[in-house]
Amino acid sequence: MPLIRNSYGKARVRVMRVHKDCEHHEVRELAVQAMLEGDFGASYTAADNRLVIATDTIKNLTYVVAREALDDAAEEFAERLAQRFLHLYPQVASATVTTHETKWLRARFGGRDHPHGFILDGNGQGFARVGADRGTVSVVSGFTGYSFMKTTGSGWENYVMDEFTTLPETSDRIAATSMDATWRWSRVPADCPAVNAAILETMLEVFATTYSHSLQDSLLRMGEAALACAPEIEEISLSCPNKHYLPVNLAPFGLSSDNAVFVPTDEPHGQIECTVGRS
Structure with a gap:
């Protein structure tokens, strides 16, 4: 029986980005899922892993791009990460990166914003999904x-x-x-x-x-x-x-x-x- 379709990746990669270029810090916390499609069929059909990128590597690359993109919105971060997989690995035909954002609100005391104090916003999560192949990019945003x-x-x-x-x-x-x-x-x-x-x-x-x-x-x-x-x-x-x-x-x-x-x-x-x- 033929292998019709396959994809794999790393899910629930949780990362906090802290942007400190000024006195007022900015924080962005994401749970990231990165899924790859491409020339990976042999790992399923022939126990051949020579083209497979370890999911631990996918996790590490997520952290690296997070460091490079401390100030990027979720959509921009997701697209940058998807494009990095396409750039580094010719066996990847497409990458889909999905993020769910944990929102932190800046704390206020005495009517003034605190520069590095935050309070968890408990209502909903921001959502972004970027799908990229070697010719197109699609972007979806929203809330869950x-x-x-x-x-x-x-x-x-x-x-x-x-x-x-x-x-x-x-x-x-x-x-x-x-x-x-x-x-x-x-x-x-x-x-x-x-x-x-x-x-x-x-x-x-x-x-x-x-x-x-x-x-x-x-x-x-x-x-x-x-x-x-x-x-x-x-x-x-x-x-x-x-x-x-x-x-x-x-x-x-x-x-x-x-x-x-x-x-x-x-x-x-x-x-x-x-x-x-x-x-």
């Missing part, structure tokens, strides 16, 4: 696990009702999610972190300030707003669990919940996804 909610301004009505439906309609509910969002660039902007932040802020504003007839309704409008905000985006994909907050029935105790007391539940949950592109 970014949680947000609103306590009103959301409803769920006029859906299919049949003998299996037990969920009551409502025009006032909590809407909450933990969003994975990725966008594909037609051209990479000069300042990826700034544009990524603007895209996220724009989508959150749409979610919070407009009535949501469903999570589907909100996601489409959030995607459209992201495309309007950043002309460099070709398309955006959103994947959002509908995190449920179920009203507690307080009638047995002579009380009304009044949409004020809820039970948070993570599962089972609705899963809503869409991709919005330019026509």
